[in-house]
Amino acid sequence: MATPSSGFAGPADLHLHSNHSDGTESPAEVMRQAHAHGIRTAALTDHDRWTGWGEAAETAAGLGMTFIPGMELSAKHEWRSVHVLGYLFDPDDEPLRAETDRIRGDRIGRAERIVRSIGRDYDLHWDDVVAQTTVDATVGRPHIADALVARGIVRDRTEAFDGILHPREGYYEPHYAPDPLTAVRLITEAGGVAIIAHPVTTGRDRMMPVPFIERLIAAGLGGFEIEHRENTAAGKRVLRELAAKHDLIVTGSSDYHGSGKPNRPGENTTSDEMVARLIARATGTAPRFP
DSSP, X not given: OOOTTTOOOSOEEEEEOOTTTTOSSOHHHHHHHHHHTTXXXXXXXXXXXXXXXXXXXXXXXXXXXXXXXXXXXXXXXXXXXXXXXXXXXXXXXXXXXXXXXXXXXXXXXXXXXXXXXXXXXXXXXXXXXXXXXXXXXXXXXXXXXXXXXXXXXXXXXXHHHHTTTSGGGSOOOOOOOOOHHHHHHHHHHTTOEXXXXXXXXXXXXXXXXXXXXXXXXXXXXXXXXXXXXXXXXXXXXXXXXXXXXXXXXXXXXXXXXXXXXXXXXXXXXXXXXXXXXXHHHOOSOOOBOO
């Protein structure tokens, strides 16, 4: 339960997506789903934007929950896609705003290029993708997957990503993303706390080299999202050692996307101690307490 000193109550899930990026539910519905699954402190972390904060905060407060403003910032290290969760940063910070504008703008162009390529072989058009987005959404491959489903070309997002949208099929296009050092610096200089999301997945997105992670820590990285369904056991052991060595914040989260992924709110959670450390470290904006 919450105490006067903590201001919030657990359990906490700090990685949830709405239809302002690639989730399938509104920010308000995401908070309702989190509450229904027992979560009492939640963060909305849409990709490269924070337009859902107001709606999510109001709904969370009405449910007696604490809301942690967040975002999942796209980055790239060599061939790896790296996602940096930013919490409690100043949304009016100009350098961070400029970078997210650039990322989102390039995502749209990339999505259009992918759709043109797919359209040469399948009955898919850009209007089909637009129909799967909201006005404020960051358009990406999940929306293309939803359009493929709506056209009856695949059964669900999983089949889309395992098939047509898999890089081996030849339709993949890269998109702009800053390097992780820049991402960490932008979030930190905006008063936020930077946490690397699901850092030790399998395949091409495998773990960044430890020396490079040490550079991120020196640049202000706050910690790692260790408890996540996609992280490998071996990778988690390495990250726990690094977190202990550098006294970093360790989080656990669901990465909920509504019906877009099988992940459920609260399947992994963050301890009250770590939530308190995150809040204490940030200077950019404040949580919304109930």
